[in-house]
Amino acid sequence: MQEPDRGHEVFGAPVLGASLQRYRREGRAAPELLSLAAALAALQVELHAELTDAPPPQDASPTPPADWAADALRRTADVVAAHSPQSVPALAGFAAGAAKLETGLLAAAARGEAPAVAEVAGVTGAAPAVAVYVLRAALQPHLAWRFGAGSACAGDLPFPVRQYCPACGGRPLMGKHTEPDGHRFLRCTLCGHEWAYPRMACPACGESEQAKLESFFVTGDEGHRAYLCATCKRYTKVSDERLLGGRVYLPLEDMVTLHLDDLARERGYTPVSEDGPDDPEQGRKVSQWGER
Numbered sequence: 536m537q538e539p540d541r542g543h544e545v546f547g548a549p550v551l552g553a554s555l556q557r558y559r560r561e562g563r564a565a566p567e568l569l570s571l572a573a574a575l576a577a578l579q580v581e582l583h584a585e586l587t588d589a590p591p592p593q594d595a596s597p598t599p600p601a602d603w604a605a606d607a608l609r610r611t612a613d614v615v616a617a618h619s620p621q622s623v624p625a626l627a628g629f630a631a632g633a634a635k636l637e638t639g640l641l642a643a644a645a646r647g648e649a650p651a652v653a654e655v656a657g658v659t660g661a662a663p664a665v666a667v668y669v670l671r672a673a674l675q676p677h678l679a680w681r682f683g684a685g686s687a688c689a690g691d692l693p694f695p696v697r698q699y700c701p702a703c704g705g706r707p708l709m710g711k712h713t714e715p716d717g718h719r720f721l722r723c724t725l726c727g728h729e730w731a732y733p734r735m736a737c738p739a740c741g742e743s744e745q746a747k748l749e750s751f752f753v754t755g756d757e758g759h760r761a762y763l764c765a766t767c768k769r770y771t772k773v774s775d776e777r778l779l780g781g782r783v784y785l786p787l788e789d790m791v792t793l794h795l796d797d798l799a800r801e802r803g804y805t806p807v808s809e810d811g812p813d814d815p816e817q818g819r820k821v822s823q824w825g826e827r
C-alpha cells in the first residue's frame with residue numbers, strides 16, 4: 536500500500552518551512568525564489584494527493600493520463616507565472632499549447648530528450664529551458680506516485696552504486712549530505728526519489744580516484760558546494776545539512792545555488808542533471824520500470 540504521507544515527504548512538507556525560515560532570516564536568497572519554491576511544493580503535494588487514493592497497478596504507465604497532465608500543466612504554469620513575472624510572456628499559452636500534445640511527447644520533453652523539447656518549445660512558443668522546468672514540476676507528482684518515490688533514509692546503503700534513479704531511471708538533480716553523519720543522497724530530477732550514493736565518488740560517472748575529483752564553494756557559504764569530476768567533466772551541486780543548520784529540500788537548494796551552476800559552467804563543466812553525448816541509454820532506462 537502507498538504510505539499516506541509519501542507526497543508530503545517527497546515534496547518537502549516536513550523540512551521546507553524551517554528551511555525557508557532560515558533563508559528568510561539570513562536574507563541570502565531572493566524572496567521571489569523562496570515563495571516560488573513554497574508554492575510549487577504545495578501544488579505538488581496537492582497533485583500527488585489527487586493520485587494516491589489507490590496504489591498504482593504494477594503495469595501502470597509511466598505516462599500520466601492526458602486529462603490529469605493538462606490540469607497539472609495549467610496549475611503549474613499559473614504558479615510559476617504568479618511568482619516569476621519575467622516568465623509570464625514565455626508562459627502565455629504554454630499550458631493550452633502543451634495540452635494539445637500527446638502526453639508521451641510531453642514526458643519525453645520532461646526527460647530532456649532534445650527532439651521532444653524542440654517540438655514542445657516550437658508548438659507552445661516557450662523557451663526550451665522554461666518548458667522543461669514547468670513540465671518536470673507538473674509531471675513529477677505522477678512519477679513520484681507511479682514509482683513510489685521516497686525521501687532519504689539514513690538506513691539506506693549506497694551500494695550497489697547507482698548513477699541513475701533506482702525508482703524510475705532518471706538522472707540526479709543534485710545531492711545533500713545529511714545530518715548528523717554526512718551520508719550522501721541524490722535526488723531524482725524526474726520522480727523526486729532520493730537514494731544513497733558514496734560520498735567519495737562522482738555521481739555522473741562513478742569516478743572514485745580522489746585526484747580526479749575536486750569541489751569549490753563561495754567564501755562564506757561552505758554549506759553549498761559544486762563537486763567537479765575531471766574524468767567526465769560533470770559537476771554535482773551538494774548541500775550539507777550540517778553546515779546549513781538543518782534539513783534541506785533539494786528543489787529549493789537547486790534554486791538558491793544558481794550561482795554555482797554559472798561558476799561550474801564557466802569552467803567547462805556540465806551539470807549531472809543533463810544528458811551528455813556519452814549517455815545514449817538514458818531514454819531507454821527511463822522508459823522501463825526501474826530496478827525496484
Ligand SMILES: [Zn+2]
Pocket residue numbers: 682700701702703704705723724725726727728
Ligand atoms: Zn526517479
Ligand SMILES: [Zn+2]
Pocket residue numbers: 737738739740741742764765766767768769
Ligand atoms: Zn565523473
